[in-house]
Amino acid sequence: MLEIRDLHAGIEGKEILQGLTLSVGTGEVHAIMGPNGSGKSTLANVLAGRPRYEVTRGSVTFEGKDLLSMPTEERAREGVFLAMQYPVEIPGVNNIYFLKAAVNAVRKHHGEEELDAIEFLQLAREKMKLVEMDEAFMNRAVNEGFSGGEKKRNEIFQMAVLDPKLAILDETDSGLDIDALRIVAEGVNALRSEKHSVLVITHYQRLLTYLVPDFVHVLANGRIVKSGGKELALELESKGYEWIEQEAVAAR
């Protein structure tokens, strides 16, 4: 589904990803872990097409198509979803209105009939239950006045409604209490199927207790230095990141 080859990318002239290669198959859940500054969020942002991030080398294909040449909205329409680390507040833009516009933009892209207000509300209500979100949130402005946990839940809610092929969770677990963490994980688990892939970017192991990954990769200094199964996450939790960084340096 997603093929990243020798990706070099950065921001403001600073190269942060330095030759990252990763392959995510359909239906797989991959976790990317790593210390602060290793390039985790840069990877998420480059995949979503955030402005100011520059790719200097390498390629990313999504279902065989060149992802990097697509504008941000086209990536989303093709089925890439980024749950953001810091969802922005957008006063004046109604949550439900915004999401309906998004759903219909995606449907239109695939030549599907657009949903009318009633059909959309049915879909939204169903997904709201999934993330235990109060309907009152829907009539508020996007993320405005939401707590940290509510913002993250709203990300997962949007993901559930948009039903992407590839969901990228950028530190979605940061700042969440245990209940919110469980809700977020349940939301993601509901999306898991042989058709959906998930890339979980996290500093900590705790989300992975609820959201068990098929593969765990360790990112250090802009490249993947170690890959393994779910047990790697536990090892990182008990031993920290230092030993891996040392291993990586020794291997050079």
Place this chain on the structure above:
Amino acid sequence: MTAVDTFTTIREQAAQRFAQLGWPTPRQEEWKYTNVAPIAKIDWRGVGQAPSPVPPLPQGQAGAPDLHMARALVELVFVNGIFVERIGDGAPGLRVSRLADESNEHLAKYADYQDHPFTALNTSLSNDGALVVAEAGAAIDGFVHLLYIGQGDGIWSHPRNLVVAGRGSQLTVVETYAGDGRYFTNAVTEIVAEDGAVVEHYKVECESIDAYHVGTVQIHQERSSSVLAHSVAIGGALVRNEVNAALKGEGASLTLEGLFIGSGTQHLDNKTVIDHARPHCESLELYKGILDDNARGVFDGRIIVGVGAQKTVARQTNKNLLLSETAIVDSKPTLEIHNDDVKCNHGSTIGQLAEEPLFYLRSRGIGEEEARGLLIYAFASELVDRMKVEPVREAIHRAIFRKMAGRIPERRGGNR
């Protein structure tokens, strides 16, 4: 001397003052940002009689408003400044009449015809307009609509309105200015809020894109009165909208809200003066501008806190959104404070659409143009959503979409 004679005298004085003052020039501080030479050089003529029935306006015109407003208690329609039609029965405690038929002690008492050339011109030449009175204690449920339509080239009109909210009354008045042609509207509205009165006033300027509009809303507030005045500027080639308020009674509160949306080569100038003359008064002011193409916007807001106005609370904010490299806005918020016991602040911002929200919307599949449209509307909606009178809110909502048709896709832009 009768009131009518008094007004005749005032007219003569005002005519003399205009003869002395002449048209203002940008050399005068008050007119620094706005050159009215294009207005001054035209040999305007007034019309004695208005056509009947009201001629329809061309549809689809940028910024063309919904003219008649459903659900108004009373609507007075004027064409080129002359009364043509009255619709609606009114309500108990509400008196709406042609100013030409009446006299009122408050007339021309507040709007300054001594030093303001356009007010002097209006005062000397106006021969029609509306008198809206809420009797003491009357809580008027609903609103009065004054509709001024300009038609044709080379015609000027001088609408004059007087709104009086008696002691403890509640009153909402909406003025709409619209039309077709290269005409000039020079309007003055005086608003009097007596003790404890609650007044909501809307001025919706949607003039023809070739028209000139200069207008003053002059607000006089007595003790514990509360006034909320909205000023929307969408149409017109050259527009100067002044709102001046004098808080002359203790405990009065005022909210001034303005929204100006310019495109093409429009020039939209907003000038406000809030005079805190008495203690314990509060004023909140928020003006927002959206400027596209080569349009120019001005916000020149002054708050004066007098020596005796202790415990004044005043907040003044102007925010502007520039949508093109060539759009200009001049923002000049000013505070003049003459005593220590006050809480006042002011500020202004000028910026473009923020990158983060734009990215967020696009990352969900919404196209760039549409995302920009949503954010532009969102910028305006802070003010529109606060308008309490639903038909007005809806009309302004639609006017914004017509005005920004190339920028805001209508289908997507709703706020519900």
